[in-house]
Each structure stands twice: as structure tokens, then as C-alpha cells.
Amino acid sequence: MKEFKYIFGPVPSRRMGLSVGVSPIPRKACNYSCAYCQLGRTDRMTNQRSEFFKLSDILDEFKEYLKEQFKFDVVTIVGEGEPTLYSKLGELILELKKLTSKPIAVITNSALLYDKEVRKELMNADIVLPSLDAHNENIFKKVNRPYGKIKYEEVYQGLVEFSKEYKGELWLEVMIIKDLNDDEKSLIEIKEVLNNIKYSRLYINTPVRPPAEEWVKQASKQSIELAVNILGGISIDMLDSEGFFSEVEDDYEAILSIIRRHPMNQYEIRKFLESRKCSNIEEIFTRLKNDNNVQTVEYKGYNTYRLNI
Template sequence: MKTIFGPVPSRRLGFSLGVDIIPYKTCSFDCIYCELGKTDSKTIEPVEVIHPETVLTELERVLSASPLTLDFVTVSGSGEPTLHPLLGVIIQEIKKMVSVPVALLTNGSLLFKDEVLERVQAADVVLPSLDAPDRDVFQTVNRPHPSLTFDQLIDGLIKLGKSKGPRIWLEVLLLRGINDTPKQIETFGQYIKKINPEKIHLNTVIRPPVENYAAPLSDERMNEIQKNWGPRAEIISVPAQDKVQSKSGLQESKICDLVARRPCTAEDIAQCLGLSIEETVPLINRLIQAKKITHELFNRQGFYRGI
């Protein structure tokens, strides 16, 4: 099984190299909107079909084959990656091999378990999901393993929000007529407040779902909800290619303008762009590779300047 894919332009993570650690399609959910197809193996038991050594050896081969310009390495799976009992070890080993942040995509269903919460702490960013504002919608949308409850999901997400480790970017996927009424949006908002993520990624159906009744919201409704949830909310349901290219292209041209005026450190650039240092460094690296800016040392500090 191929365990490394990409890098691909991702709607949320820029140019991301994917690390797939769970066999198709092993998951604790069987979501009606899933783009991967129906869940074959619905489970909450740890699975270790893919050995960490297999993943890490392939990653090493891909990284050494050609220089890659990456924004993130993203651990995911053709299912739910927190089912892998050695997830924490895999993330730690990946972090030794790359200089970019490591992100983890999860449905969040198992975070209520201490050992799973522990496994995800090594990631720089965790992107969990919340698609339901109540128990009934949880059953309708996520079709979870029979032993999982909505209360456990919320409990795990709140615990994750309180943990000191990774940054939390919460995804909420909205479906027309299922989880998008004003009352439901208000209830989502109350849970989001308790989870307290750094960002809220507002999504809807943009690729063929498992069930054809899983329908997207209009752009207008998505915009209304984004305004309702405030500045942390960002709509991510736009074509990946367009968004990544236009956003990073715009940021790169801002960096060129900035360093053409005066030499700047990476921290100066991050501050001017309102980005984190992790988001800024990949943009700088791309510009250096493209020979659009240069790097020099002065007083033991690195500066970037225009050419």
C-alpha cells in the first residue's frame, strides 16, 4: 500500500505531503458526506496494519528523491488515523525528518480516551471535525460505531482544546436541511465556544458524497454563518487549487514588496503578513528557490532582501 502522497494543494494546509497510516477504509464513522466511499471496517479498536517503519522508510525515500517545497506534512488515512496505536511515535519520527509543521486530520471521535488524546499531542496542528450540534444529527450525519456517543465526542474535543500541545483548527461541515437551521448554528456556536479552537474551518459538500442526499449550502448561507461565528471562522469550501494558488501567490508578492524596501527577518515578514512563523517560512523558501529574494547573515541574524 502506498503511504505517502503529494504534495498536493490543500484547502487548509497549503502544499501538503500526505502520510496515510490507516488502510482503506477503516474508520469509527461512516459519514454520509464522505469522499472516500462507504466504511468497510467500522471499528474503535486499535489497528496496526501499517507498520511505522514502512511509513517512515517511504517518507525518507520521497524526501530524499527530490527537493520538495512543503507547507505541512499531514498525517491522515483512508479512514481514522487515531485508530493507529503508534500514531504518536509516527508523528514524533516524522518531525525529526522534516522542518515544516506536522498536521493531523481526525474525526475526533476517540479523543475522549486518554491514550488517544496522548497520541495526538506530538502534532503541531490537529484538525478535528464537528458536524453535529446534537445526538440525533450525530447519528444521521456521522453514523458512528454503535459504542460511540455524541457526548463522548464533545468531551474529547473540549479536552483537546484544553490540552497544552497542538493548535486546534476545528472543521464544521454543513449540510443543507440537516445541520444548518438557525437554532442548530447557534448550538454549534455554544459547543465551539467550549472547545475554543484557534480557527473554525467552515465547510460544505464539494465532492461527490457517499449519499446523494448530502447536499451543500449556498455561498450566501455559508457567508451568513461565517459572519455569525466571527473572525476565527473561515470558509474552506472553495476549489483547493484556486484558493491555495491565489492566497499564497498574493502573500508571496507581498513578501517581495516588503523585502524590496528593506531587509527583513522571517519574524518581521510574519508580523507584517499577520501569519505565524510556520506559515511564513514555506513562502520564503519558495521565493528563494524561485530566485525572487535572497538571504544574508548580518550580526548573526538572517535577513531577506529583494533582488
């Protein structure tokens, strides 16, 4: 199978079915350095929008990808960083729409929604999935650790504004972290903040993969239930995951192609290999352990693997 640089998947997404990812930004180019980020600390902090990769190259690759005739439900503009930093995002959305009839989704951390131009560019997406992890400046600084002088209030007002202007599906996500915002008082405050945002769905998430900072802990099932009761959303945990799969033939390469974008824990890898009837599972774990490009993180009593190139 052909190697792709900007396009990946399809991968099962708990919110969207089979998703083809389009990544228009370099790894960890982000205007946040979230304490829960599963990619570790941000080493390319920037708030400067740029055409990191030529739009025509991304589109050419997408056309090539379509020739492979994979089945998918949605195209998601995402990245191991913040996709709204791509300065030709608006054009990318419009051009992708010419190439496929499937919905185009954009995942964003919301930071640039204070920028009128970014809001305008997002208008043509069918689904926008913004996140709002904080309900005040203190938590914003602690959890999202934004670039330079980005202020919570301007990000929040940008999101409120966007939610009123946008005609597509807005699926908002909030992150609940143990001992930070999972108590009743914080959840009520979050609810007040959400009251001004117009969204079609609300997803409640909690860090399940190894975070950038050790103090970040997954909220308990009870806290998530409390959050669902107070905020009225759906817990991402409650959604069914269809498990991982890959079109790459070689088992080891298939795992690398997934963990390059999405860390997998040992149980997920085992289940994935079993589903492919792999006969040398232990050998694959040994290779992962000895591969200098693979980082093994022990978290919550088991290993999670991610590719660091």
C-alpha cells in the first residue's frame, strides 16, 4: 500500500464512525501545551498561522488516497497539534468537499476562534468539534498552558460567537480531570459557562492515555456520571469503540502506522493483533520494546506505546 504523509486511516472514531484523518500541520505545532496531552509537552509552540505544507500537496495526496477505495464515513481535519494554525484551512475544507461527498469535520482546541478569519474559514465544515477544558483563567493556564498572551476570556468569547454564527453541527467537548474540575461546584460553574454556547452535542472526556504531566489523573466513573447529570452530555467512555484496524499488511508496520497518530495500550495492541490472527504477538511486543522510535509509557499499571517520529 502507498505511504501517505498527510492522510491517515480510516480509523474508528467513537464519535464519528470510520474517519479518514487529514493532518495539515507538523507534529506538535500547537498554541497550547495541555497538561493532559497524549503527545507529551508541546515543543513547537506557536500561534502563527502558516501553510506548513503546500495545500496542493495535501490535496494531491487525498486524491491518491481516494483511489485506494477504502470505506469511510467522515473526513476529519485533525493533527498532532492544532489544525486551525493551518493558514489555508478554509480552502482545504472547500477543496476536500469537491473531492468527496462525505462530511468534513474539524477538531480544534478553540484557541483561535477569537480570530474572525478562522471562524469564517470553519463555516464550510459540516461538523466542528471544539474543546473547552477550562471555565476560568486559572484552570485555563493550568490545563491548556496557552501560547504567549492568549487569554481565557477571548477564547471563550470566540467560541460563543462562533457557536452563534455556525450553521453546521457543533459538537463540543469538555475535559474532566480528577481533583481539578470533577467536583459538584466546578461542574455547576462549567454548566454556567456552557449556557452561552450553542451546540448540538456535548461530549464529556477524561484523560485515559498517559498525559504530558503526571499530576493529571483520570476522573472516576462516579465523577463522570455526576458530570453527565449536571452538564447533560454524553461521556465519550460510554460510546462503543470498534477497535483499531489498519489496511497495512505487515502486523508490525500496521501498529507503527496507528501509534504514529494515536497511542495504543498493550491490551489494544493484543486485541488488534488477535483480530488479524497474528501468530507472533510476543515477538511484536519485543520489537516494540527495542524500537528506539517507540516510546513505552507505564501508566495506570500497564504500558502504552507511541511513535516519536
